[in-house]
Amino acid sequence: xxxxxxxPIKRTGQLRLTRFLPYLxxxxxxxxxxxxxxxxxxxxxxxxxxYAILAMSLDMIMGYTGLxxxxxxxxxxxxxxxxxxxxxxxxxxxxxxxxxxxxxxAGILAVIFGFISLRVSGIYFLLVTFxxxxxxxxxxxxxxxxxxxxxxxxxxxxxxxxxxxxxxNFTSYYYFVLIFFIICFFxxxxxxxxxxxxxxxxxxxxxxxxSSLGYNTWLYKYAIFIIGGLxxxxxxxxxxxHDGVIAPFHVGVTVSSLAMLICIIGGxxxxxxxxxxxxxxxxxxxxxxxxxPARWPLVLGGMFILTVMFLRGGIALHLLNLWxxxxxxxxxx
Amino acid sequence: MDVELVVLNILNGxxxxxxxxxxxxxLSLIFGVMGILNLAxxxxxxxxxxxxxxxxxxxxxxxxxxxxxxGAAAGxxxxxxxxxxxxxxxxxxNEQVLLTFGIxxxxxxxxxxxxxxxxxxxxxxxxxxxxxxxxxxxxxxxRIAVTVIGVGLAAALxxxxxxxxxxxxxxxxxDDREMTMGLGINISLVATLVFCLGAFIAGASxxxxxxxxxxxxxxxxxxxxxxxxxxxxxxxxxxxxxxxGAMIIGLIxxxxxxxxxxxxxxxxxxxxxxxLLVKPAGLLGRKx
Numbered sequence: 289x290x291x292x293x294x295x296p297i298k299r300t301g302q303l304r305l306t307r308f309l310p311y312l313x314x315x316x317x318x319x320x321x322x323x324x325x326x327x328x329x330x331x332x333x334x335x336x337x338x339y340a341i342l343a344m345s346l347d348m349i350m351g352y353t354g355l356x357x358x359x360x361x362x363x364x365x366x367x368x369x370x371x372x373x374x375x376x377x378x379x380x381x382x383x384x385x386x387x388x389x390x391x392x393x394a395g396i397l398a399v400i401f402g403f404i405s406l407r408v409s410g411i412y413f414l415l416v417t418f419x420x421x422x423x424x425x426x427x428x429x430x431x432x433x434x435x436x437x438x439x440x441x442x443x444x445x446x447x448x449x450x451x452x453x454x455x456x457n458f459t460s461y462y463y464f465v466l467i468f469f470i471i472c473f474f475x476x477x478x479x480x481x482x483x484x485x486x487x488x489x490x491x492x493x494x495x496x497x498x499s500s501l502g503y504n505t506w507l508y509k510y511a512i513f514i515i516g517g518l519x520x521x522x523x524x525x526x527x528x529x530h531d532g533v534i535a536p537f538h539v540g541v542t543v544s545s546l547a548m549l550i551c552i553i554g555g556x557x558x559x560x561x562x563x564x565x566x567x568x569x570x571x572x573x574x575x576x577x578x579x580x581p582a583r584w585p586l587v588l589g590g591m592f593i594l595t596v597m598f599l600r601g602g603i604a605l606h607l608l609n610l611w612x613x614x615x616x617x618x619x620x621x
Numbered sequence: 622m623d624v625e626l627v628v629l630n631i632l633n634g635x636x637x638x639x640x641x642x643x644x645x646x647x648l649s650l651i652f653g654v655m656g657i658l659n660l661a662x663x664x665x666x667x668x669x670x671x672x673x674x675x676x677x678x679x680x681x682x683x684x685x686x687x688x689x690x691x692g693a694a695a696g697x698x699x700x701x702x703x704x705x706x707x708x709x710x711x712x713x714x715n716e717q718v719l720l721t722f723g724i725x726x727x728x729x730x731x732x733x734x735x736x737x738x739x740x741x742x743x744x745x746x747x748x749x750x751x752x753x754x755x756x757x758x759x760x761x762x763x764r765i766a767v768t769v770i771g772v773g774l775a776a777a778l779x780x781x782x783x784x785x786x787x788x789x790x791x792x793x794x795x796d797d798r799e800m801t802m803g804l805g806i807n808i809s810l811v812a813t814l815v816f817c818l819g820a821f822i823a824g825a826s827x828x829x830x831x832x833x834x835x836x837x838x839x840x841x842x843x844x845x846x847x848x849x850x851x852x853x854x855x856x857x858x859x860x861x862x863x864x865x866g867a868m869i870i871g872l873i874x875x876x877x878x879x880x881x882x883x884x885x886x887x888x889x890x891x892x893x894x895x896x897l898l899v900k901p902a903g904l905l906g907r908k909x
Binding site: 356358416419426429585 | 706
């Protein structure tokens with residue numbers, strides 16, 4: 289019998305590869321996608337990636353930490369508005385200024401709103417986050433001279449990167465967003481798999497236990513709320529160029545509930561679940577806009593209902609179970 | 622602001638509040654008894670309003686028949702909702718949000734399909750379609766009727782809740798569901814009845830409030846938001862709370878629209894947030 293500690297366990301290169309293989313495959317697929325699809329579908333895929341970032345950011349708060357945030361669009365739209373206002377009203381177009389500014393705005397909103405919201409928990413937390421985002425909607429609608437009122441700001445351009453050796457089109461913007469998506473996914477992955485992330489999951493399971501173990505649970509919750517808000521801000525900045533407009537709608541309950549649905553349908557508590565959820569929802573939206581455009585809310589509402597009734601745990605959970613069955617079957621043989 | 626305007630706004634606020642109470646009372650009871658925040662409640666109001674319009678205006682029947690029809694339609698939808706979908710979401714809040722929001726989307730889109738996107742004009746009973754002079758302005762009889770109905774229903778519901786056995790059962794179910802079941806009471810039947818009653822009232826109030834709030838597709842969400850604020854401010858699970866909250870919000874809307882037109886909604890959400898931070902169970906509520 290070998291002595292424990294006499295020989296350190298070596299992580300073989302093969303093991304490392306197996307773990308990251310799925311992610312690598314997906315990245316490669318996403319990278320070659322534009323070659324396989326018509327260019328207007330690329331625009332749809334860009335939207336999928338943007339919403340994936342938004343849903344993942346919510347998942348960190350909701351799925352990993354168990355905080356039911358129903359006002360997440362506030363940070364998404366808030367960042368979008370900041371970017372749009374700088375471009376439209378102040379004439380500052382450089383991406384390197386307006387993007388960080390937008391993300392910073394999202395962070396500031398998360399600092400303020402998070403502090404207020406975390407004074408309560410459970411359904412009241414849900415209601416407060418909701419009310420705060422609706423507050424922001426009314427602010428966005430009211431101060432029309434700055435925000436464009438209920439029509440919002442439009443004609444927002446593609447990012448001004450300061451150099452022009454390529455032109456912006458659906459394809460190049462897709463790759464632009466894809467880079468951000470990969471970076472964000474990587475960062476969020478590191479966060480939720482870190483000790484901090486484990487702490488968050490502990491809080492989700494039993495906050496009182498974590499608290500009695502000596503963890504400052506409030507600080508953990510506050511921190512992830514802000515971090516989630518910042519990533520939502522990234523999505524918000526990216527969406528201004530994709531949609532070309534920003535409006536009170538981007539801050540309100542429609543987007544918040546959509547983000548929540550994507551999270552839950554994809555599988556909250558995993559990071560890649562919301563990505564799948566985003567793909568499902570946005571693609572369903574695209575197809576319904578082709579065939580039954582006026583009935584999209586009906587389809588979406590139906591998806592909300594079906595998810596709750598039949599897809600508990602989301603697609604990710606069912607995929608994982610399927611994977612377990614398959615690999616178990618393989619190992620048995 | 623002179624005395625006339627103040628009085629007028631107070632009266633307007635009270636009549637707004639009466640309609641809000643009608644809607645919020647159902648929402649509050651459902652939240653208290655079933656632990657479900659029913660975001661589709663506003664949609665029930667809206668469907669009631671459309672059905673009532675169809676019966677009372679398009680087909681030309683009696684207004685009060687329209688009220689009944691609106692209530693019955695909403696009650697039926699409520700029954701389907703409760704029996705079909707609500708079994709498993711007790712206290713599971715993010716699923717409640719999704720489920721009931723989904724129902725809101727579905728009902729709104731179906732209403733769009735059936736009735737079209739053009740809002741119907743406000744309507745009321747023909748005998749109430751008069752105004753009479755009050756303090757230098759004209760005050761509509763319909764508003765007074767709405768207030769009377771609202772207060773009357775408040776009294777009836779309060780009596781039901783406080784003075785009857787059924788009311789005691791409902792209150793017991795709110796306080797301790799399992800214990801109530803342990804006493805041999807079929808709490809799930811009680812919950813269904815409470816839900817259907819709440820839905821009926823929501824649909825009926827859609828018709829009653831039609832001349833104040835109109836008959837539009839936005840009603841589903843707009844009036845829901847107001848009802849949520851009312852329930853939060855006044856307190857969940859109690860009729861008195863819903864009434865108090867409704868009056869406060871009604872007055873804020875009325876004065877807010879007169880004094881600070883665009884900021885009325887902002888004020889309302891601000892009040893909601895303050896209450897949630899200071900007394901989450903609401904002014905007169907029982908904590909859930």
